[in-house]
Amino acid sequence: MKELLNYVDGRLVPAAAFLDNVDPAVGAAYSRVPDSAAEDVDRAVDAAARASREWAERPAAERARVLRAIAARIQARLEDFARAESIDSGKTVAAARALDIPRAVANFEFFADAATQFASESHASAGAVNYTLRTPVPIAGCIAPWNLPLYLFTWKIAPALAAGCAVVAKPSEVTPMTAFMLSEVCIEAGLPAGVLNIIHGLGPKVGARIVAHPSVAAVSFTGSTKVGAEIARTAGPMFKKLSLELGGKNPTIVFSDADFEAALDGTIRAAFSNQGQICLCGSRVFVERAIYDRFKAALIERTRSLRVGDPLTDVDQGAVVSRAHFDKVMGCIETAQAEGGRLLAGGKRVVVDGRCRDGWFIAPTLFEGLAPASRTQQEEIFGPVATLTPFDREEEVVGWANGTSYGLAASLWTRDLSRAHRVAAAVQSGIVWVNCWLLRDLRTPFGGMKGSGVGREGGFEAMRFFTEAKNVCVKL
Ligand code: NAD
Numbered sequence: 001m002k003e004l005l006n007y008v009d010g011r012l013v014p015a016a017a018f019l020d021n022v023d024p025a026v027g028a029a030y031s032r033v034p035d036s037a038a039e040d041v042d043r044a045v046d047a048a049a050r051a052s053r054e055w056a057e058r059p060a061a062e063r064a065r066v067l068r069a070i071a072a073r074i075q076a077r078l079e080d081f082a083r084a085e086s087i088d089s090g091k092t093v094a095a096a097r098a099l100d101i102p103r104a105v106a107n108f109e110f111f112a113d114a115a116t117q118f119a120s121e122s123h124a125s126a127g128a129v130n131y132t133l134r135t136p137v138p139i140a141g142c143i144a145p146w147n148l149p150l151y152l153f154t155w156k157i158a159p160a161l162a163a164g165c166a167v168v169a170k171p172s173e174v175t176p177m178t179a180f181m182l183s184e185v186c187i188e189a190g191l192p193a194g195v196l197n198i199i200h201g202l203g204p205k206v207g208a209r210i211v212a213h214p215s216v217a218a219v220s221f222t223g224s225t226k227v228g229a230e231i232a233r234t235a236g237p238m239f240k241k242l243s244l245e246l247g248g249k250n251p252t253i254v255f256s257d258a259d260f261e262a263a264l265d266g267t268i269r270a271a272f273s274n275q276g277q278i279c280l281c282g283s284r285v286f287v288e289r290a291i292y293d294r295f296k297a298a299l300i301e302r303t304r305s306l307r308v309g310d311p312l313t314d315v316d317q318g319a320v321v322s323r324a325h326f327d328k329v330m331g332c333i334e335t336a337q338a339e340g341g342r343l344l345a346g347g348k349r350v351v352v353d354g355r356c357r358d359g360w361f362i363a364p365t366l367f368e369g370l371a372p373a374s375r376t377q378q379e380e381i382f383g384p385v386a387t388l389t390p391f392d393r394e395e396e397v398v399g400w401a402n403g404t405s406y407g408l409a410a411s412l413w414t415r416d417l418s419r420a421h422r423v424a425a426a427v428q429s430g431i432v433w434v435n436c437w438l439l440r441d442l443r444t445p446f447g448g449m450k451g452s453g454v455g456r457e458g459g460f461e462a463m464r465f466f467t468e469a470k471n472v473c474v475k476l
Pocket of ligand 1: 143144145146147148152170171172173201202203204206207208211222223224225227228230231245246247248278279380382408448452453
């Protein structure tokens with residue numbers, strides 16, 4: 001089996017121990033990922049410390065050139081990357097080809113541009129001028145989850161490198177393959193040794209050491225709210241800069257005046273894209289009573305028509321990411337039934353013939369009849385499971401939308417312009433999509449409120465996160 005390597009000080013280095021890396025569509029290990037130790041992180045931080053000054057002092061245009069070279073090499077191997085991402089995570093190769101890998105390329109290209117456009121303010125006043133110096137945090141830690149592996153890994157690494165930081169990064173141990181391929185690409189693209197170090201392994205060993213290492217001054221984390229809280233407990237008293245992109249339980253709100261077909265398409269995409277394993281997925285669907293029955297019937301039909309199967313073939317849904325996650329999602333389906341939810345579609349394992357017969361596939365699942373305060377409507381499932389609930393009044397649905405501990409994303413479907421703006425302002429979430437879902441412009445601030453996180457990524461927000469502002473005041 002292929003053994004993946006850590007990327008430290010510009011070289012690929014073998015680890016002392018390994019973990020199995022499993023193909024979830026097949027249900028069996030197919031490669032081995034380093035089970036790195038805290039000492040491996042320490043070596044990576046030392047390498048980053050040696051590299052950071054030279055990288056920070058390089059002209060932005062030169063840093064941008066290296067980022068573009070990385071983007072070009074991923075683009076040149078797009079099909080390899082897409083296939084690898086699909087095998088590693090269970091997502092369809094079509095999704096990896098259309099979304100994950102192009103977005104990883106876009107992340108490097110976007111932040112190459114951002115590096116050359118990033119500027120600081122100055123404030124002239126009577127008798128003095130103030131300006132802001134922005135110096136890169138010398139060493140940043142970046143920790144990413146398994147659902148959009150290369151997409152989210154590079155969403156952190158690209159701005160950190162663009163800002164002039166040296167980076168120690170950890171992908172999820174569940175989906176390490178494209179991060180390993182990225183390390184090969186960085187070597188080919190001429191990224192100087194030590195500027196980016198990628199250490200594979202378990203969260204409590206590798207991730208926790210990145211967070212606790214005294215030389216890592218900023219930590220950018222995407223993952224669960226539970227681990228985010230643990231990271232905050234370590235990093236808070238050390239006064240580290242912290243960006244936390246955490247879980248969600250996002251509402252989709254369909255008003256009766258919405259474009260019915262567009263709302264239906266959007267609701268299906270929001271609920272089930274990537275097997276429901278996107279932090280932005282709309283897992284709570286609220287539909288105005290006047291169109292509830294018609295919308296419900298159409299939604300059931302569309303949900304049942306989603307083709308689940310071998311992710312390397314032409315299907316709509318692949319496998320969920322792991323055995324453990326399969327068990328968790330199936331447990332949530334049992335909870336929903338125990339709470340009195342009426343199953344409208346799915347609710348069971350899908351057995352796929354052929355090479356995927358032992359894979360972890362779940363039929364897209366819809367429930368109705370669950371109270372907004374039920375566990376199923378409160379807790380993040382992060383799988384292909386959505387709830388459907390009718391509403392009568394705008395204030396009522398806004399109350400339900402806001403009635404969870406999360407606040408990441410919401411989507412609204414209406415043709416009433418005033419209502420769209422009013423509800424967008426009233427919903428407690430970092431992102432509101434009106435008549436769309438997951439329509440992204442990389443310049444916009446990205447992140448959540450409440451239990452969905454702290455801080456914003458995207459555009460210059462990310463560049464600000466990875467730099468320290470210093471005010472210089474000159475008396476004239
Ligand atoms: P997770 O929190 O289990 O793991 C995320 C990463 O943190 C992994 O690399 C893991 O190894 C590492 N980790 C685990 N324990 C750690 C510790 N004690 N210290 C440091 N690092 C540690 O999350 P996951 O299961 O990989 O991903 C799913 C979660 O991510 C969901 O809750 C989802 O909503 C969230 N997510 C959020 C966003 C967002 O932008 N808000 C995007 C994608 C996923």
